[in-house]
Amino acid sequence: MTVWRWWGLWVAIALLSTALAACGGGGDGGPTATPLPGTLLDPPKDVGDFTLTNQDGQPFRLSDLRGKVALFFFGYTHCPDICPTTLAEFKRVKALLGDDAGRVAFVFVSVDGERDTPERLTNYVRAFDPQFIGLTGDDAALRPIARDFGVFYQRVSYEESAADYLVDHTASTFVIDQQGRLRLVFPYGTDPAAIVARLRALW
Amino acid sequence: MVVRRVLLSGVVALVLALSACSGDEEKATPTATPTSPALSVRDAWVRATIQQMAGAEQSDTAAGMAGHDMGGMSDQEPSGRVTGAFMVIENSGDAPDRLIGASAGPEVAGAVEIHETTVDENDVMRMRPIEAIEVPARGSVELKPGGYHIMLLDVQRDLNPGDTVTLTLTFASGATLDVTAEVRALE
Known part of the structure; x- marks a missing residue:
């Protein structure tokens, strides 16, 4: 089993950006507004263009989203807990965006390409919103994407479970800006209203 | 609290007693639990x-999914x-x-x-x-x-x-x- 430790890189970036943000904000000494949750990457981080397969079985490139802000979540459809919770939150984000919803794409990337076929993804993303995008691909396709986003994923099998395997994975929501760069990262469970507030600052 | 517990035991006993009486009428629910x-x-x-x-939304199913159950x-x-x-x-x-x-x-x-x-x-x-x-x-x-x-x-x-x-x-x-x-x- 291979363990991807790219999240270590991500943590370093996050800490660095937090430190930089702290330096920059200390000047005026006035009362500061409650900081919104999530980490702003400034400057944004370049991520390589990639091609995965969408829920219709068609190739889908990151660059297809150019001009839109995109929310990315990495998960798998056999996940009963964090993944549907986050997609339900995406749905709330979309509702809160109102007329601006068209500016934002919502993308679920499977970290379980073996079981998450396009057909299965169709059912999954449509259960939340027919416009949500589901992407899947094999491990070789996913690996560089995970590295660029700072996503960790790892298959785990347990003797005592009837599940063939479970997948540990990063549960953060990643925001790609209109130029295809990684701009914001929200921890699992971030209030959809806070996500919307930060998204609105991107346009 | 003691009163509540006694009361609760009483209720439970009553329920048990009643379910024992009507055991045959209670659909096929096992009473042994x-x-x-x-x-x-x-x-x-x-x-x-x-x-x-x-x-529920099959009508606007993507063409690529045609024939799929x-x-x-x-x-x-x-x-x-x-x-x-x-x-x-x-x-x-x-x-x-x-x-x-x-x-x-x-x-x-x-x-x-x-x-x-x-x-x-x-x-x-x-x-x-x-x-x-x-x-x-x-x-x-x-x-x-x-x-x-x-x-x-x-x-x-x-x-x-x-x-x-x-x-x-x-x-x-x-x-x-x-x-x-x-x-x-x-x-």
């Missing part, structure tokens, strides 16, 4: 399985449907107990397990089977997304909002508890 007056469950729910919306998976293989059950387990007794098992009947799920989800400081989510969930004396434990859940694997049919699922919980004390969980939408 030992119950514990100390344990109870509230707010039990099960997340709808993911196939539920597909059938949107209603469910084939019978030969594991259905691939999984879901979680969530609830609050309360223990009014003086002794702690532990939830050590759950079952839902083969017509509902191929396997039922107790799982815990944790999210670490790097925001990495891990879900793993666990042996038991502690239910503290005079306290409660909540099974909720991002924490404990009862995992239903190889679910045999679509679980749609409004359906109910009956789960039998087994505790270390020997007590069992039948729980009716309401199926809730994904959002």
Whole structure:
């Protein structure tokens, strides 16, 4: 089993950006507004263009989203807990965006390409919103994407479970800006209203 | 509190007595289930399985999906449907107990397990089977997304909002508890 430790890189970036943000904000000494949750990457981080397969079985490139802000979540459809919770939150984000919803794409990337076929993804993303995008691909396709986003994923099998395997994975929501760069990262469970507030600052 | 407990015991005894009397009329419900007056469950729910919306919106199905059975998976293989059950387990007794098992009947799920989800400081989510969930004396434990859940694997049919699922919980004390969980939408 291979363990991807790219999240270590991500943590370093996050800490660095937090430190930089702290330096920059200390000047005026006035009362500061409650900081919104999530980490702003400034400057944004370049991520390589990639091609995965969408829920219709068609190739889908990151660059297809150019001009839109995109929310990315990495998960798998056999996940009963964090993944549907986050997609339900995406749905709330979309509702809160109102007329601006068209500016934002919502993308679920499977970290379980073996079981998450396009057909299965169709059912999954449509259960939340027919416009949500589901992407899947094999491990070789996913690996560089995970590295660029700072996503960790790892298959785990347990003797005592009837599940063939479970997948540990990063549960953060990643925001790609209109130029295809990684701009914001929200921890699992971030209030959809806070996500919307930060998204609105991107346009 | 003592009065309440006595009262509760009285009620339980009465219920037991009544159910013993009317045992033959009670559909085919097994009456042998030992119950514990100390344990109870509230707010039990099960997340709808993911196939539920597909059938409802079949009319605007993408062309690429034509011919695919949107209603469910084939019978030969594991259905691939999984879901979680969530609830609050309360223990009014003086002794702690532990939830050590759950079952839902083969017509509902191929396997039922107790799982815990944790999210670490790097925001990495891990879900793993666990042996038991502690239910503290005079306290409660909540099974909720991002924490404990009862995992239903190889679910045999679509679980749609409004359906109910009956789960039998087994505790270390020997007590069992039948729980009716309401199926809730994904959002």
